């Protein structure tokens with residue numbers, strides 16, 4: 159990808175964000191763009207950073223370990239957005255500013271402990287990933303288990319539970335994804351009421367459906383293809 163296409167792609171995405179926010183009576187500044195850089199090299203991350211992207215999402219700890227050196231010095235916020243195995247939790251707690259895919263208490267406890275052991279000041283931001291579509295075998299906590307998990311995670315002292323994340327089914331027609339986004343927002347609103355937690359973040363929406371997600375209250379959208387271009391064959395399994 160060339161510098162020009164990074165700028166051009168970002169400009170188009172920002173335009174779409176502004177329009178979607180406008181339709182919902184929201185401000186575009188309320189929405190954070192996370193550039194999903196999985197499978198793309200460090201050089202592509204640098205170009206996107208130079209174009210103005212400040213948040214990046216990777217979905218594998220190991221891939222990120224291999225790319226980090228090439229992004230040294232960039233003052234960006236690094237998010238882990240993919241499913242995290244608990245044996246990689248300690249590494250993730252040191253390498254990322256935010257783990258957006260927590261779906262189990264054991265994993266959260268490991269992140270909490272690793273953060274304390276590494277002596278990092280400041281909490282690790284986490285989001286709980288919710289399985290909003292039952293028919294798909296995907297990661298994420300079941301809706302029924304969410305309140306207990308949220309309460310337990312919110313009590314871990316080295317973690318800051320900021321909100322919820324979901325990956326709805328991949329449907330061609332983005333309009334059909336709307337009910338899942340609405341559901342995540344409803345679950346968040348319930349938790350805020352029931353537990354009295356502040357959960358400002360809703361991470362939902364990808365390249366083909368982020369406008370609908372914004373209309374339904376997304377505060378973070380995770381955009382890969384529309385920013386970085388198509389991923390290679392390697393990405394198909396991720």
Ligand SMILES: *Cc1c(COP(=O)(O)O)cnc(C)c1O
Pocket residue numbers: 194196217239240325364365366380381382383384396
């Ligand atoms: C790959 C990925 C994205 C980005 O998908 P695009 O369709 O390329 O925008 C967003 N979220 C997660 C969790 C991903 O794994």
